[in-house]
Amino acid sequence: MSSLDQVVRELRRAASRTRAARYGVHALAGALVWVAGVLLVARVIPFDRRAFLALIGIAAAALLAGLAWLVRRPTAGVLMAIADLRLGLKERLSTAWERRHESGPLDPALRQDALRRAESAKLASAFPIRVNRGEASLIAILAIFALGLSVLPNPMDQVLAQRRADQASQARAAKALSTAQKKVATTSSPSPKDAQVQKILQDTQTKIREATGPRQALESITPAQQQLQRLSDPGTPALSSSAQNLANALSGTAAGRNAAQAISSSPAQGAQAVRNLGSQLQNLSPQDRQQLAQALGKASQQAQNSQMRDSLSQASSALQSGDTATAQQALNDAASQLDSLQQQENTDQAVASAINGLEAARQELASQADRDASGQGGQPNAIPGASAGGSAGANASGSGNGTGNGTGNGSGSGNGSGNGNGNGNGSGNGSGNGSGSGGTGGTGSQGSGSGSGSGTSSTERVYVPGQPVPGQTQNDPTPLGPGQDVPLTPYNQVIQGYQQAAQDATDQSLIPGSERDLIHQYFSQLGEPNQGGS
Secondary structure, eight states, rough: OHHHHHHHHHHHHHHHHHHHHHHHHHHHHHHHHHHHHHHHHHSSSSSOHHHHHHHHHHHHHHHHHHHHHHHHHOOHHHHHHHHHHHTTTTTHHHHHHTTOOOOTHHHHHHHHHHHHHHHHHHHHGGGGOOOHHHHHHHHHHHHHHHHHHSSSSHHHHHHHHHHHHHHHHHHHHOOOHHHHHHHHTTTSSTTTTTTHHHHHHHHHHHHHOSSHHHHHTTTHHHHHHHHHHHHTTHHHHHHHHHHHHHHHHHHHHHHHHSHOOOOOOOHHHHHHHHHHHHGGGGSOOHHHHHHHHHHHHHHHOOSSHHHHHHHHHHHHHHHHHHHHHHHHHHHHHHHHHHHHHHHHHHHHHHHHHHHHHHHHHHHHHHHHHHHHTTTTTTOOTOOSSSSOOOOSSOOOSSSOBBBEESOOOOBBBSSSOOOSOOSSSSOEEESOOOOOOOOOOOOOOOOOOEEEEEEEOTTTTOOOOOOOTTTOOOOOOOOOOOOOOOEEEEEEEEHHHHHHHHHHHHSOOOOOOOHHHHHHHHHHOOGGGSSSOO
């Protein structure tokens, strides 16, 4: 060795290796304790990102060990003293280091003696790397314990899978509402209430996203539907029927034929055509005026809307008396009613689009809620164990169900009898006494009864009596005279009432959720009002 500084550097390198090994073992033990703790807590409390949390603990343990290694560096004097003790140098190195700046008569000899002894000794052996058996055993136990926790099934994994499936289901439901909201915003026929419809959809979308689960999210669907239905004008069906009757009446006149075609196309076009007709009254022949007055009088008699009835009646009377100015003003009033009808129909169309979006969201959330209830919430493609089907006195569910009509109603794919209605498609006859059984995947209770009836084939049309529309009074139909057409009500004006009646009935009945969803799905698949037939 040429100098004491070189001795110190070699001792410092050896000491650094020893301390690095010791703190590395401490860091490994701490990291294993942290990982085992995370895995153990994860079996009690469900939480995501367990691996990320474990990596944070490992990094923290390594950082703390590194900081300790840097801070706790021994001084040169301590290194010399430890080397003297462990190498048996009898304090030669520490004494020489303490007197390295002295110039006494013996100091050079002390330094030379310390350097000669250091050259003959293996300085690195003063700081050997040793493995503590206790620490090694602890690390092995912790490693085995952590490995076992990571390999063994964790019951919280199913909870997390269900939670992720719930969140995905709520995201899909919210997306359905977002799609409906965009459809309302980009429609070619805007209505004054589009902003309210979009606000309801946006609020419901927020509630669904913030809900703790599908069942809580479902609670926001029905109030939103009720808010949307309140936006529709209950007088729209009557006004629409009056407009259709006006078109039918004008179609038989030479002067009003174009206006009739325009009204049949859309109320907005009809309103403009009626205004044009009013401006041309002075140019009509007396015969055309008389014919037009009779048609307007006929339409006023069939009108179910009071304002439309008054306007048409006034126009008819004015034409018959030759007062074209008053007749034109009355026709302008009728045109204003058609403009109002167009806005109401646009509102109904926006409401229907929003309700369809809500029904799609309801179906998605209800399916996930059923999977959660059956313990399959973490399996997005799982099918709930309960099958959808109608219940009846005789078993009536599954493929090939027949509905018996008669004194005793029977249902089933074979012979059966009982009281009730079975739902499904199929063919078969039910008569006399006997019992029926449910089809594949269906459930039902056996029943018996007497009577006769024939099953309905899958292609046969069945008449189902209509339900009254909530909030609307039922008036007797106006008697028709010779040659008069039956007044028609557009499909899109009545389907919402039927849907609400069915929804209220299912909400108040003790029926399985899957069957309730089947009813909602039926109405949601009927299409929007402008797609339905009249």
